[in-house]
Amino acid sequence: MTHSNGEKHFPAASTSERTAVRQPVIALMTDFGLRDGFVGIMKGVIAGIVPQAQLIDISHDIAPQNVAAGAWLLSTAYRYFPAGSIFLCVVDPGVGSQRRAIALAAGDWFFVGPDNGLFSYVLAEQPLRQVVALENPAYRLPVVSTTFHGRDIFAPAAAHLARGVPLAEFGTALDPHSLQRLALSQPRREKGRIEASVIYIDHFGNLVTSIPLTLVPDLFTAPHVRLLVPRRNLTIERRQPFFAGEAGEGEPFVYSDSAGYVGVAIRNGNAAATLGITVGEAVTLVIEES
Structure with a gap:
């Protein structure tokens, strides 16, 4: 309900709703x-x-x-x-x-x-x-x-x-x-490089890295971004903020995971299985400003 002053007011919760x-x-x-x-x-x-x-x-x-x-x-x-x-x-x-x-x-x-x-x-x-x-x-x-x-x-x-x-x-x-505490990865950005690791693999096989998106506000605006997986001799250069982008079938890309981290996915595919990457795998994100 909207009052004449433009403010929206909602009906008071019923007794059952307040109990809930x-x-x-x-x-x-x-x-x-x-x-x-x-x-x-x-x-x-x-x-x-x-x-x-x-x-x-x-x-x-x-x-x-x-x-x-x-x-x-x-x-x-x-x-x-x-x-x-x-x-x-x-x-x-x-x-x-x-x-x-x-x-x-x-x-x-x-x-x-x-x-x-x-x-x-x-x-x-x-x-x-x-x-x-x-x-x-x-x-x-x-x-x-x-x-x-x-x-x-x-x-x-x-x-x-x-x-x-x-x-x-x-x-x-x-x-x-x-209290017992895990050694949590805390990546730092130094001269356009971030050393990190894969910390989670979801149900779809998407990889979640330990790089918070707050550390890379230019993830999708910097001229060149590469995600390196040294042990696999793999370089991923495609990036897109959502799944339904320009990446072709079977092509890996970097994306923004919903939890607020840099992720890796394959459109309509399983990135972990396809790329052979497991939790703990070291990765490096390289951001080139020019």
């Missing part, structure tokens, strides 16, 4: 896949504790045990969720070992999962407000297995957080400096 806004959100991200019942079991545990919670799946197809991929994927997603959302994240090759189970508040959100570097990007991007070890047996299942902490520890913790249980009730406060 306050509905707790739990977002799940794992490497469990959907073939087995692991994800459904975790959701069942949550439903038994906080049935009113809204459960949202980020992904369950992270490559098994690939903590780095999980950390990056989480970093691309969490900002799009409402304040107070709880992220239940399980990529946990160290399950059953001495690695800690943790819950933390960072920025406007809460995160639950293993202390193995999975929250590295979040910790680098958001102020850490509180972090605790998940120790209190009152907020676990009665029997804790050595192989499925997603069910026995993390899902109950996320559910009780959604119920409003304060973080301090879950266990001992931890020193933020003791």
